[in-house]
Amino acid sequence: MNTRFFGSLIFFTLASGLFAEPELKSIFNGKNLSGWQPPKGNDEAGWYKAEDGVLKIQSGPKRKGSILWTKKEYRNFVMEFDFRFGEGVVDSGMHLRNQDQIQIGISGSLKRDMTCSPYIPGKGYPVEASNIKKLLKPKDWNTMRIQAVGKKYTVWLQGEKVMNYVSASAAEKGPVGIQLHGNRNMSIDYRNLKLAEIKTVAAVSAPLVYEGIEGPGKGKHIVFIASDHEYRGEETCPAIARILAKRYGFKCTVLFGLDEQGHIKAGSSNVPGIEALGNADMLFLFLRFLAPEDEWMKQFTSYLDRGGPVLGLRTTTHAFNKLQGKYAYYNFNSRNKEYDWGFGRQILGETWRPQEGAGHYGRNHQYSTRMFVVPEQKDHPVVRGVEDMHTLAGAYSAVPIKGSVILGKNQVLDSMKPDGKPVENKPPSPSIWVREYQSTSGKKGRVFCSTQGASEDIISEGVRRCIINGVFWCMGMEKHIKPKMNVDFVGPYQPTPFSFGGEAQNVKPSDLADWDSPIMPKGEKHKPKKTVKRRK
Template sequence: MKPLPILAAVLTFGVALTVSSATTSAADGPLVYKGEEGPGAGTKVVLIAGDHEYRSEETVPALARILAKRHGFDCTVLFSQNKKGEIDPAADDIPGLEALKDADLMVNFLRFKNLPDDQMRHIDLYLRRGGPVVGLRTATHAFKMSGDSGYGRYSFQSKEQGYEGGFGRQILGETWAGHYGKNHVMSTRLDLNEEQLDHPILRGVKNPWVEAGGYWADPMPNSTTLAFAQPLQGMTPDSPPAEDKEPAPGAWVRTYELPWGPADSNPGSRRVFTTTYGASEDLRNDGFRRMLVNACFWAAGLEEKIEPDMNVSLVGPYQPNTFRFGGHVKGVKPSDMAGWDTPIPPAGDAKTD
C-alpha cells in the first residue's frame, strides 16, 4: 500500500536528512537497510528474527547491515513484536511478512513460532515458489503450530506424510535433535569439510569458531556438509575438543522439494544453507561471519560474485548480549536500529525476566 501524500513527503524529507545511512524505518513498519551499490544490488533479502534465547534480534539486523552496506543488497528485517510494536522474542506476531512476495532470499532465525494463518500464508507461498532459504540455529524448530492452524505441517514435530519434521526437516534438512555441548561452558569449532573446500560458501573462510554450545544434527541424505561442529571443553578457540563428542554436521547445503510442488511456473532455486549456529555472540568471529555472508550470496544465486577477501566487517556498534532466555533488551522497536550507526542492540535493560 502506497503512503498517503503527506506521509510520503515526510518520509522523503526524513530520508533526505539521513541519506548517508541509506535506511528507512516506519514507526509501525519493517526495518529496511537499503543497499546502495555492490554485487548484491537489486537483490531483495527478507531476514526474520524471533527466537527466545540466542538473541536473533541482534544477529539478524547486524547481518542485514553487512549485506546492505558492504554489498548492496536491499534488506528488510522483520521481528516478532508485542502489541506495543516492541521487539519481543516470545510474541507470535511478525508484522510485514508480505515482504516475502517479491523476495529473492529469506533468512530465518525463528523458534517455536505459532503464527496466525494470514502470516504463515506468506511463508508458505514463498516456499511454494521455491524461494531460497538460509536457516540459523533454532530455525530447525522454527514453528510449533497450534492444532487449529492451517499450517500444522510446518511444526517441528509434524507427522504429516511427506512433511515429517516440518519446516526444519523438509526445508532446512533437520528438525530439533537436541543439544550437543553445554552453552557458556563449551564453545564450538567448525572444521571445514576438506572434500568441500572448493564450495563457494567456503571461499576465504578461515578458522570459524562460535561461542554457542553444540546442537546435534543428522541432515537429510541429500544434504552436503560444509563444516563439522567440534564441541570444545572451554570458551576459547584453542580449547581442547570435548573427549566424548565426535564432530557433527554444523553447516550444510541442500535443495528442497515440497510434496505439493510450486505454486506457479517459476519454482526458483530451492537452495538452502543451514547452520546450527548463529547466536549473537557467534557473529563476532570473522570466519563464521564470512561463511554466513557467503551463504547469502550462494543461496541467492550470486556465487560467482563471492570473493575470498570480501569485506564482511560489522557495520556500526555491535555489542551483543550474552544469550539466555529472557535476555533481550526490553522496550526496543525496530526503528531504534535504523541507520548504519545506531548500536545493535540499543542500550537498555537486558536483565532476565
C-alpha cells in the same frame, strides 16, 4: 465496573501492525435504543428496552429469538460492558460483525455454561474459555471485554484474559449485535456498553529496511525474519543485513517479533510486515517455536511454493510449534507422512529431535564450539576464504536429510575460549550444510543451514563470512564470493549474552535504523531482565 482493565490494556496487536490506545465511548445511552436497530416487533413484545441506564432483555410470550444490532458497522474494535443474569436459563451472546458470537450463558447444544467462548456457525464451540467457573458471578454484575482485530477474537472476564480464537469466518466489517436466544424463558441485563474503534499506528510497526546503493546485490531484496527466544536472532539478523546492504548493495528488510508496545520481543509470534515476502528474492531466518496466524503462514508458504532460496540459523530448524489446523504440518515435531518432521526437516534439512540425534551437544555457557570445514568440501563457494570459526553457543548435533551437502562440522570445547580442548566422547557433528528443496511450483530452491549463528557467534569473522557467503550461494551469485570479501560490521556491534529472557529491553526496530545505530542499545532502559553466568 471493574477498572483493572484501563491501566493494563494500552496497546492491541494484529499480525500486520500495532494499534494505539483506544478511547472507549458509550454505544448505549441508558435512556432508549438510539443508535441501535431493534428487531421487528420489539415495540409490542418488549424484548429489548432501556430502564434507568440498563438494557433489559427478556423473552416474550412466544419466546421468539432475535438480535439487537448496532446501526453502525465496525472493523477492528474493542468493547466493554457489564452483564447480569436474570431469570430462567440464560442463553445470550455478543455478535461480532456477523453471526460469529461470544457466548454469554448456557449453551443450548452443550447444556452448560459457555460464557466467553466463541460460537462459530458450522463449527459450534471450537475452543472453550478458561477459568470461567472461578470468575463468573451468577447473581451479580460481571465485566466482559471483547477485542475483535482482523480474524482474531480475544476476551477478558473480570480483568483476566480467558480466550483467544482466530475465526476463518470473521467478517472484515459489520455491526455488533446482542442476542436473545429463541425457545427460552429468560432475562438478562446489560449496562455500560462502550466501544472503541482501533486505529493502526503504521509507523510503529513498519519493518526495518536497509536500502543498498551499489554492489552485486543492487536490485535484489532479502527479507530477514528474527524471532527466537534465546540466541538473540534479533541482533544477528540486522547485523548481517547491514553488511549485505551497505557493502554489497542488497535491499534488506528485517522483520522482528514484537510486543504490544512495538518493542522487539524475543520469540514473539506477532511478526508484522510479512507482506514484504511478496517481492523477496531471498529469505533469511532466525526463528524458534513460533505459531503465527494463518494469514501470516499463507504468505510464508507462498514464498516457499515458488522455490525461493532460504537461509536458516540455529533454532530455525525448529521454527514452528503448536500451529493448529491448516498449517500444523509445519510444526517441528509433525509426523505428517508427506511432510515428516515439518518445515525444519523438509526445507532446512533437520529439525529438533534429540532421540534421533538432533539436539543439544555442547552445554551452553560451559562449552564453546569450534567449527571447521570438512576437507572434501574445501573448494565449495560457501566456505571460500572461511577460517577460524569459534562460537560461544553450545554445539548442536544433527543428522541432515539425505541429499544435504555437509560443508562444516563442530567440535565441542572444554571451555568458552577459542583455544579450548576438544571434549572426549563428542565426535564432530554436522553444523553447516547446503541442499535444495522441491517447491510445489516445480522449481528447486537453494538452502543454507547452520546450527550456529547466535549473536555472539558472529563476532567470529569466519562465522560471519560463511553466513554471508551462504546468502550469495543461495541466490545463485557464487561468482561474486571472494576469499577476502569485506565482512566487517557496519556500525557499533555489541551483542547481548544469549539466554532466555536475556534480550535488550525497550528496543524498537526504528532504534536500529541508522548505519551507526548500536546493535543493541545499552543503558538502564535497555538492561535485560536476566543475565547469565559463564564458565571462563
